[in-house]
Amino acid sequence: MTTAAFAEETEARLAHARQVADAVLFEGYVLYPYRASAAKNRLRWQFGVLVPPAWAARGDEYEFQHTECLMEPRPGARLAVQLRFLRARRRTVQRAAGGGRYETVPELALPDRVLTTWDEGVEERVDVTVPVGELTGGGVEVPVARPAEEETETVRAEDGTEAGRLLRRREAVSARLRLTAEELPGPYRVLRLTALVENTSGWSPHSAEARDAALPHSLIAAHLLLHLDRGAFLSMTDPPRWAGAAVAACRNLHTWPVLAGEPGRADLVLSSPIILDDHPAIAPESPGALYDATEIDEILALRTAALTDQEKREARGTDARAAAVIDLADSLPPEVLDRLHGAVRTLGPAPGAPQAAEDPFAPPGTARPDTPWWDPASDAGVDPATDEVLVGDRPVRAGDRVVLRPGRRRTDAQDLFVHGRTALVEAVVHDVDGGVHLAVTVDGDPGADIRREQGRYLYFQPDEVAHPAQEDA
Missing domain, CATH: 2.30.30.140 (SH3 type barrels.)
Structure with a gap:
């Protein structure tokens, strides 16, 4: 397979896992009621945060993730690795003061939104492809460097005049991805893959600085997607009996690898800072990303739709993703809300029961029973x-x-x-x-x-x- 063909296949396979990976990337990104002023949106970024070593030395958080999993590669196999994380982009609001001057303000009220100071999350990806044979011995080390950047966006009033501007700044981020593999003794050819992600930033905090100062120099919601083109990974939660001891010997720190993609295949792994089962999937009833950790889509959609107009203006000005949630909740048709009102997936038709019609909202191949699993009328x-x-x-x-x-x-x-x-x-x-x-x-x-x-x-x-x-x- 040519390099271009392998890259195309890898992208197609990662697409099967990316919906869940996106949920990991943005888990808890902005919480209901989606306003920057809400108390629970003032302490953010709780999952997979790899802080600079100088901040990690304080003992509260870590500068690395360590993943170990088992794979059975066939001859000539290649491994594709995608490191994904968010960078905090700090947004400052300024009001136009005339004469080309600006003054920094807590908020800038516009007819459709209220702009406030806020940390936006910008997705970053690092892609690495390496023959599995090159991972034994010293392995492969990939440096990651993202420079500091500044952007300015003009904000205009309804009449087109300049109302102010938004200043956005990203700090420099540096990291390192190390990949090694070791062949294990046993009845089958099995390699233990080790993937280490480290924040290598040289930034140091002043004694009085809080966690917010470290976040722009951190890798946020960091996780890995792994794809093996020839061969398979072994499940870390349900391995074959012969591999149980080797799986138990694997060390996973601040992350956990699971088989990803559709059930029945084992060429994809998601190493996530949130513990998941093998082959995790987004519920087909879910209308879109709501970002709020542990909430139920139906309750959250109803609560969001019930926000006041002023609260929605504040949410729309907080973040583009928060604005998308408001628009989604306001536009959900009744039939979509009905779909959110509970779903039974574990109970199938009784043996010998007639074949039921396909449910258009259920996963492919899932049949809708003719009657509910428990029907009082029965x-x-x-x-x-x-x-x-x-x-x-x-x-x-x-x-x-x-x-x-x-x-x-x-x-x-x-x-x-x-x-x-x-x-x-x-x-x-x-x-x-x-x-x-x-x-x-x-x-x-x-x-x-x-x-x-x-x-x-x-x-x-x-x-x-x-x-x-x-x-x-």
């Missing part, structure tokens, strides 16, 4: 709309009112806020363990209609409520 013995349950000595069904008296089990802090409130019973629900629950909406809750429309109720057991007549007595 059991004629239950009906949430008409079933009754005794509360004290009185039957209660959908449409009745009860007084909430939770707290017996003390499992939810929300109990404090609804104790003593009256609520409308929307349904009497039986769970798969034989328990009975009352699905209710609280009287006076301004969101009751939305809860009812979406089927999102509060649930209480019969001994956590009282009948109003019993309360009066």
Whole structure:
């Protein structure tokens, strides 16, 4: 295979892993409510930050990532490595003061956005291709150097006059990527690949400087993508039995390698500062990048759409990616929101069941069952709309009112806020363990209609409520 053909194949294979790799690169990049002024957006860059050695000497963070994994290369195999990270680009806002003069200000308000001081993340890539045979012995060392840069962007008002400008500066970043391989004894030809990424910046902090001063000299969200054109990598979480001891002997510091790309292939590895399973994938229902760590897409999209116009102006001025999230949340059609409302992937049709139609929103080859995995209508013995349950000595069904008296089990802090409130019973629900629950909406809750429309109720057991007549007595 020619060098050009190998590069084309590598790019095609890395594309299979890049969606997940992008999620790693931008995990927690800007958090809801997507404004620079939000407290949780003032302490950023939590994953894969490789700081300058002088800052690492303080003991809080590290200047390196060390990856070890096993591979079975065939003769003539080549290894492609892509180091990816973000550089912090510090943005300063200045207002035009006339006569070609500018003054630095905390923010600059425009009709469609509010511009503020902010650290933008600029993606950097380092690509290396090397024959596997050259990795044994001394291996390969690749220096990484990015010079300091400054940019200026003019900001104009609605009438076209100059309102101010944005100054953007990136500090110099230097690093080193080392690749070595060692053949291991055993029944099969296996090499242990070592990839070391180090920040080699000579920057030193002053005694009073905080972490923000080190970030422009750091590699942020650093991770590796590895592609082997001939042969395969071994899973580090589920290796073959014969390779278990060799996998256990591998050292992975501040990162973890997993098989990437589609299941069934083992030519790609993602070494990530966030622990993942083999063959990680973005949920097909996800409408786009939301950047907010650990949040659920549906909740986050609804919260974002509910921001005030002023809050959206601030978010749009914070960062181009934050602006894209606002625009995405404002434009989501109802059918996309419906797709976000839960998904079952682990339960398939019963043996011998008829073949179901393809779901256009599911991964390729996944069939949509004709009925949900659990459908109340399939059991004629239950009906949430008409079933009754005794509360004290009185039957209660959908449409009745009860007084909430939770707290017996003390499992939810929300109990404090609804104790003593009256609520409308929307349904009497039986769970798969034989328990009975009352699905209710609280009287006076301004969101009751939305809860009812979406089927999102509060649930209480019969001994956590009282009948109003019993309360009066």
